Amino acid sequence: MRASRGFLKWGILLTLVSLLWIPPSWANMSEPLRRIPVLDAGRIKPFDTFANESLHLLYGRQTFKGKAAPEIVFSWMLVPDHWDKIEFVEVRHSGVREALGLEGRRIHYAPEELFRNERLPLIFTELRTQQEQNPKLNPYFQAVQRLENQLTLYQVVKLGRFLGVAPIPGEDSWAWVIQLTGDLQGAFQRISLAFAKAAAYQKSPDNRLQGEEERERRRLYAEAIEEMNQAVDEFVALARAEDPGNYVDPRKLSAELHYNSFEPFMWSWILYVAGALLMLLGWNLGSTKLYKLAWAAILGGFMLHTYGQLLRSYITGRPPVSNMYETVVWVPWGIMVLAMIWEWMYRNKVVLIVGAVVSAFSLILTFLSPTVLDPSLQPLEPVLVSNFWLITHVLVITISYAGFFLAFGLGNLSLWYHLRDEKKYAKSIQDLTQAMYRAIQFGVVLLAAGTILGGIWADYSWGRYWGWDPKETWALIALLGYLALLHGRLVGWVKNFGMAAGSVLAFSLVIMAWYGVNFVLGAGLHSYGFGAGGVEWVSGFVAIHVLYVGYVTAVRRLR
Amino acid sequence: MKILEDIFDFFASIKLAVFVILSLAVISAVGTIYEARYDAEYAQKLIYHSPYMYATLGLLCINLIAVMVDRWPWKLRHTGFILAHIGIIITLIGSWVTRYYGIDGSMRFEVGQTNRFVSVPEQEMVIFASIDGQDFRAIHHAQVDFLLQPPSPRREYVFPLGPDDLKVLEYHHYAVRNTEIVPSEADRDGLAIRFQLINDNVNMTDWVRRDGRLPFDISDLGPARIVMSDGSYEPSEVHNEMIVTRGKTDDSFDYEIYRASAPGQVLRGSASAGDVIQTGWMDLEFRVLRYIPRARELVTYVPQQFPGAFTHPAIKVNFRDEDHWIGLNSILRLFIEDKAYLVRFSNKLVDIGFDITLEEFRIGRYPGTLRAASYESDVTVEGIPEVVNISMNEPLKFRGLTFYQASFEEDEVGSPTASILSVNQDPGRWLKYLGALLIVLGTIFLFYFKRFGIKKVQRPKGKAKNSEDPDAAQVAV
Structure with a gap:
């Protein structure tokens, strides 16, 4: 127990340190703009979020030449002629570039260049026709659709005809920048003027100044930023006065700004990886200190992981399991709970290491593929709004995936031991099998319960207990796969090697239920979670594991 | 043992x-x-x-x-x-x-509409017959499952209608509807014109036709209306109107043009395909592209291999050596000498034993978007004194049946036209x-x-x- 108190102390300390360490935010032109509340896609959010999402859509990143998104997106409105000529619209799909007859190896194009392209209207018309025939688009048309979204967004933002910035009493929608009148218009103009002033005195390669002149520039720049701050405060106060009941909750707004800048999930995967490495090292060196440190890192990562999800839930007002991204963050949380409990009970370091690695992998995925796993905070479809059974069934099913994912990780390691030397690692293999067996049992109980709860929810909302919807059918198929494995184990067909191979292979069924139904089959009632892309990577991942199992099986046979 | x-x-x-x-x-x-x-x-x-x-x-x-x-x-x-x-x-x-x-079906209501039939997935064919064209009686009623048991030489679907047979020839689960206006021999079929209406601002091409069952048919084109008549229509005198009747020969028609701006004045004449009529309505020219003295609408279905936005199940039937198509949930009318038949191919309708009326339907949207956040129906139910609200996750339970708010239909501008409830009984x-x-x-x-x-x-x-x-x-x- 004493040791555990040590971890706790370390964990809390580490979390506090990382919480306090907010990324450097010296005065810059984006800061004042970030906190302007805007209405976009059915949700009130800070301008920061809107700007990040917009720049990401257009340019593919959240910064442009070192400048933060709010500054960039705001300047589209102020100096559209300048931006029309800048090559910053990302056209990644080579097929689309070919269709437009765009030369060279460039990925980024100027809006003007694209708007003037004669073939642009043609490919958009083609897209319409395609959409009418089949709403499920192939990658080429998805890319065309993205280009259309990019250009439309840029066009309306630069004209000030899109972004709602102030509530209109008695109406659902907010006034666009161009629709502002009276004091609101005046306040918004002051923001723009101060912004222009700041832009003029901002440090740039063009105005390299020395000594007194440089000090003067800095003073004027700081002054302009201060003016921006004041104008933003004034604007926000006026906008709030328009319709206080429909304006933003300031606490939620600052929570979202904090969430945007802090990136808790990034810190948590870094800590998981660090923890896993430390534990491996401590294990090899037989060092208790390193072991404790590793636990502390993992616990710290886990706390940040929890904190990030609590933040998301607070901002959106719902549990964080309503789209693909959120489940890919939520499942590793479940893995960590399982792995930590297992280590605590059986002092089996391998399980915690594997758990941390698998969790970090899952979190890293969300950073690698933001277009497939869209991290933006979205409002819910009607059928998903505030429903107890819905939340329960999704939480339970995704936690069952955590059990299967952990078993998959353990299975991979066990296969590796089998490959190396079955006799030498007999004890390790035995322990791994035991943990896998438990993780699968845990998963089977929860998947069965979750699928049934899903049935209760469907009965409650649609009057249909079981409707052969692909998502529920694949959950059932995954369940049947693991049941076959457990029954096989019961009669001794499946031994240690079989468990390892089975855990790895059966996880393909979970991947199909979790990802494949939405992205490969793309049909059914659960279509709210749909997105596009990544199929080739996921298929590759599954194929590699099938090959791995096949290889180990073959090596064992030949031995 | x-x-x-x-x-x-x-x-x-x-x-x-x-x-x-x-x-x-x-x-x-x-x-x-x-x-x-x-x-x-x-x-x-x-x-x-x-x-x-x-x-x-x-x-x-x-x-x-x-x-x-x-x-x-x-x-x-x-x-x-x-x-x-x-x-x-x-x-x-x-x-x-x-x-x-159990029952697992759906009911569709337009606002103000009353319904007491649940449409369930099973299909049926019903044939009604009438001698006077007014009073129809069901003479055949068959439950069918064409998807699993499609018509084939070994499994024939034949319905005797007097001395003749109506035979189901083909079933297509995915087919796209196609309509065409074609000349007919039957004297009861009305006339049809394909025209172009044109001035500096307007340019439209369309068909106007009189359905044989009605003495006249009014097509409202916005600035004016065209009435295809058998001669019984009396001019309204308030609209811009063109009244068209069959001409003396089969290749020309007679017309009368009335102008709201000049009451009492009539432009009369006869025209045939290729002619241009100056209507006097805002300089609109009426160009006659095609004229058919006796026309009918020919509905055909084009079979598809896979489902799409416009596909629909359809059957092809044969009656007196002529082929006809019937889409699911539609009716084919057959007229012979002194009799009329209605052939209905539809989802099975189950009478729930009481009326439901949709009083109001509302859609709540996410602020500033067209995304639906919620939708709900207010209904009155025979046997319940007050108005009942049915919304997502808040179904109505009545007489062993449960009514869920399933979906809705809306027009191009996004205002709702119909509410769809799913109806369920699950013993x-x-x-x-x-x-x-x-x-x-x-x-x-x-x-x-x-x-x-x-x-x-x-x-x-x-x-x-x-x-x-x-x-x-x-x-x-």
Whole structure:
């Protein structure tokens, strides 16, 4: 127990340190703009979020030449002629570039260049026709659709005809920048003027100044930023006065700004990886200190992981399991709970290491593929709004995936031991099998319960207990796969090697239920979670594991 | 009786269990692929409710019962195993009860409309006959399942209509409707014109036609209206109007043009294909592209391999050597000498025994978007004094039926035109819930309370430790 108190102390300390360490935010032109509340896609959010999402859509990143998104997106409105000529619209799909007859190896194009392209209207018309025939688009048309979204967004933002910035009493929608009148218009103009002033005195390669002149520039720049701050405060106060009941909750707004800048999930995967490495090292060196440190890192990562999800839930007002991204963050949380409990009970370091690695992998995925796993905070479809059974069934099913994912990780390691030397690692293999067996049992109980709860929810909302919807059918198929494995184990067909191979292979069924139904089959009632892309990577991942199992099986046979 | 014992052992074996589990998984996986390629109905009929699915489920039940009988007399440690297995059997019985005694359909209402029929997935063909063209009586009523049993030379669908037969020739699950206006021989069919209406601002091309069942047909084109008449229509004198009647010969028609701006004045004349008529309505020119003195609408369906936004099930029938197409939920009219027939091919309609009227329908949207956040229907129900609200997750339960807000239809500008309720009666519900509860309890017992069970039966402790894997030995039931 004493040791555990040590971890706790370390964990809390580490979390506090990382919480306090907010990324450097010296005065810059984006800061004042970030906190302007805007209405976009059915949700009130800070301008920061809107700007990040917009720049990401257009340019593919959240910064442009070192400048933060709010500054960039705001300047589209102020100096559209300048931006029309800048090559910053990302056209990644080579097929689309070919269709437009765009030369060279460039990925980024100027809006003007694209708007003037004669073939642009043609490919958009083609897209319409395609959409009418089949709403499920192939990658080429998805890319065309993205280009259309990019250009439309840029066009309306630069004209000030899109972004709602102030509530209109008695109406659902907010006034666009161009629709502002009276004091609101005046306040918004002051923001723009101060912004222009700041832009003029901002440090740039063009105005390299020395000594007194440089000090003067800095003073004027700081002054302009201060003016921006004041104008933003004034604007926000006026906008709030328009319709206080429909304006933003300031606490939620600052929570979202904090969430945007802090990136808790990034810190948590870094800590998981660090923890896993430390534990491996401590294990090899037989060092208790390193072991404790590793636990502390993992616990710290886990706390940040929890904190990030609590933040998301607070901002959106719902549990964080309503789209693909959120489940890919939520499942590793479940893995960590399982792995930590297992280590605590059986002092089996391998399980915690594997758990941390698998969790970090899952979190890293969300950073690698933001277009497939869209991290933006979205409002819910009607059928998903505030429903107890819905939340329960999704939480339970995704936690069952955590059990299967952990078993998959353990299975991979066990296969590796089998490959190396079955006799030498007999004890390790035995322990791994035991943990896998438990993780699968845990998963089977929860998947069965979750699928049934899903049935209760469907009965409650649609009057249909079981409707052969692909998502529920694949959950059932995954369940049947693991049941076959457990029954096989019961009669001794499946031994240690079989468990390892089975855990790895059966996880393909979970991947199909979790990802494949939405992205490969793309049909059914659960279509709210749909997105596009990544199929080739996921298929590759599954194929590699099938090959791995096949290889180990073959090596064992030949031995 | 060695052979009987062997058979019993086979049915109670875990080998069979694993085979059945894997078969169910494979069949279900194939079903989801069919669903993605075709649609839910197709996958359900051809896969999920196929004979081999039922056979596999039957085998599962036999296996579950046999293995429980095999373990008789049951001991305390069997609790989880028995609960889970009985739970599966009860759930399957519950599903069967739902399938054969339940109702699962939908009702569509436009605002203000009253309905008492639930449309269920089964299909039917009904043929009505009339002598006077007013009073129709059903003379054939057949339940059909063309998807599973399509018409073929070996399976014919023939409905006698007097001395002639109506025969169903083809069924297409996915077909796109196509209409065409064609000349006809029958004198009761009205005239039709394909025209172009043109000035500096307007340029439209369309058909106008008089349906044979009506004395005249008014087409409102906005600035003016065109009335295709058999001569009985009296000018309204308030609209810009063109009244068209058949001419003396078959290649020309007579027209009268009235202008709202000049009451009392009439432009009369006759024209044929290729002519241009100056209407005097805002300088509009009426160009006659084609004229047909007796025209009918020919509906055909083009079969498709896969479903799409416009596909629809349709049948092709033959009557008196002529082919006709009927889309699902539509009616074909046949006129012969002194009789009229209506052939309806539709989803089966079940009378629920009381009227429901949609009073109001509302859509709530996310602020500043067209995304629906919620939708709800206010209905009055025969037998309930007050207005009832039905919304997502808040169904109405009445006389054993449950009404859920399922979806809605809207027009191009996004205002709702109709509400769709799904209607459901599920007598198997409690069996399924009970089964589900037993399965979950059973599995938990099986996995997490086995130590308790093992202590009770005094299994020697050392044995488990020596075996290759303690869990495998302990779980053996």
